Amino acid sequence: IPNIPVDARWSQNGETVAGGNGEGNATNQFYHPEGLFIHDDQTMIITDSFNHRIVQWKMSDRNGKVLVGGESYGNRLDQLNRPTDALIDKETDSLIICDRENKRVVRWSRRIDTTEGEILIDNIYCWGLFMDDQRYLYVSDTKKHEVKRYQVGDKNGNIVAGGNGKGSDLNQLNFPAYLFVDQQQNVYVSDWSNHRVMKWNKGAK
The missing domain is CATH 2.40.10.500 (Thrombin, subunit H)
Incomplete structure (x- = not known):
C-alpha cells in the first residue's frame, strides 16, 4: 500500500494511458x-x-x-x-x-x-478479487451477497463481510463488487446495489 503524504496534490487533468481508441477488440x-x-x-x-x-x-x-x-x-x-x-x-x-x-x-x-x-x-458468482500481504485471497460473491477469504488452494473459505442475505442493513450487502483490504485486514466493499462503500472490520459479523 503506497504511503501518500497528507498534503499530496494531483494534476487537474488526467491522461489516457491505455485504450482510448473506441470500443473494439484490437490490441489498442x-x-x-x-x-x-x-x-x-x-x-x-x-x-x-x-x-x-x-x-x-x-x-x-x-x-x-x-x-x-x-x-x-x-x-x-x-x-x-x-x-x-x-x-x-x-x-x-x-x-x-x-x-x-x-x-x-x-x-x-x-x-x-x-x-x-x-x-x-x-x-461462485465472483466479481472482485484482492490478495493481502499474507497471500489470503478475498473474493466477492454477488449471488450470495458476501465476501469470503481463502487460503490459496482452499475451496471453502471464511465469510469476512455480508453472508446475512441480500439487504441494506449494516450486516448485509447487495451485490458486492470490488474489494480492498488494508494492512489491518479490514475489508472495504463497493456495495453496488446499495449505492455505498462498506468497511468491515477484521472479525466483524
Missing part, C-alpha cells in the same frame, strides 16, 4: 474494461470484460498484450467468459482471474508456454 482497444491491477513495475493488468480477455499494458506502450483469452468466450480452461477482475500473485508469478460467467476463479501461470488455466474456486 477495449470493450467494457472492468478490473485494473497495477504491478510494482507500473505494468497494468486490465480485465477487458466483453472481449473475454486479460490484457497487459505498460505505461509507454501504444498497444496491449493479450495474456489470457480473447479468441472467443467459452468454458474451456483456455477460455474466459465475461471476466471482471484479475490480480498478480507475486509468489507464484501467476494471474488470478474472476471468470464471472463461468462461475469460477482461475489461475494462469505467467510463463510463456502456458496454454490453459486451473480452477481455484468454482460455483
Whole structure:
C-alpha cells in the first residue's frame, strides 16, 4: 500500500494511458474494461470484460498484450467468459482471474508456454478479487451477497463481510463488487446495489 503524504496534490487533468481508441477488440482497444491491477513495475493488468480477455499494458506502450483469452468466450480452461477482475500473485508469478460467467476463479501461470488455466474456486458468482500481504485471497460473491477469504488452494473459505442475505442493513450487502483490504485486514466493499462503500472490520459479523 503506497504511503501518500497528507498534503499530496494531483494534476487537474488526467491522461489516457491505455485504450482510448473506441470500443473494439484490437490490441489498442477495449470493450467494457472492468478490473485494473497495477504491478510494482507500473505494468497494468486490465480485465477487458466483453472481449473475454486479460490484457497487459505498460505505461509507454501504444498497444496491449493479450495474456489470457480473447479468441472467443467459452468454458474451456483456455477460455474466459465475461471476466471482471484479475490480480498478480507475486509468489507464484501467476494471474488470478474472476471468470464471472463461468462461475469460477482461475489461475494462469505467467510463463510463456502456458496454454490453459486451473480452477481455484468454482460455483461462485465472483466479481472482485484482492490478495493481502499474507497471500489470503478475498473474493466477492454477488449471488450470495458476501465476501469470503481463502487460503490459496482452499475451496471453502471464511465469510469476512455480508453472508446475512441480500439487504441494506449494516450486516448485509447487495451485490458486492470490488474489494480492498488494508494492512489491518479490514475489508472495504463497493456495495453496488446499495449505492455505498462498506468497511468491515477484521472479525466483524
